[in-house]
Amino acid sequence: MQGALVDAESRRNLTTARLEQLNAVAFSDLPxxxxxxxxxxxxSRHIAVFEDPNCGYCKQFRRTLLEVDDITVHTFMYPMLAPDSADKVRDVWCAKDKAAAWDAWMIxxxxxxxxxxxxxxxQMVALGQKLRVRGTPTIIFADGTRVGGALPRAAFEERLAKVAAR
Structure with a gap:
């Protein structure tokens, strides 16, 4: 059998549900x-996001985050895309205000x-590898579910609401 398994009665994609379950991350266990x-x-709403400083989609998502209120964002820098990614991550990590330095670069x-x-x-690279982060941005929601890629604001808000409802 190849392809997605869908429950014919509920039209629920069981393959996607199982993959979400297998890829879940215990949010409280994140270092x-x-x-x-x-x-x-x-x-009140929490996410963790893995981002590379050379990732265009991460920069797009970072701009989306500016429009979102009542959120706590835990940023895990994950240098994986270019040889100078590690240098930029080091420079941000060593900055007096990491968040301000990151936003200045990304936005x-x-x-x-x-x-x-x-x-x-x-340790940053090892964490990303351990969690099977294959691309950036990778967003981990407070319930442990994850999304690979930048979400538009409406879809992101929808996911945040779904997590809050659980």
């Missing part, structure tokens, strides 16, 4: 010391100042 956190509004195109510190790059 937040490898991330930086931004809170907008009351921060405004302002490269972070070259810096040197003990950035946990090997």
């Amino acid at each position: 937040m010391e490898l991330a930086f956190t931004q809170v907008r509004g009351n921060g 405004e195109g302002k490269r972070p100042a070259t810096a040197s510190c003990d950035a946990p790059l090997p």
Whole structure:
């Protein structure tokens, strides 16, 4: 058998449901010391997002996040796309304000100042590999479900509402 298995009565895609279950991540088990956190509004809705500094879709998603209120975003930088990704991640990690440096790069195109510190790059890469992050952005919702790729605002808000309803 090849293809998706669909419940004929409910029209529910059982293959997608099973894949979501297999790819689920225990949100509480994420090593937040490898991330930086931004809170907008009351921060009641939580996501973790894996992003590469050279990812165009990540930059698009980052702009979408500017329009979303009442959210806490835990950003895991994941240098995987280009040889200089690791340098940019290191420079952001070593910045005084990681979130501001990341947003300046991702939204405004302002490269972070070259810096040197003990950035946990090997641990960041190992985490992404362990969680089978194959592309960026990868969004992990508070219920452990994940989405690969940038979501438009309406679809993102819909997923946040679905998680809140669980």
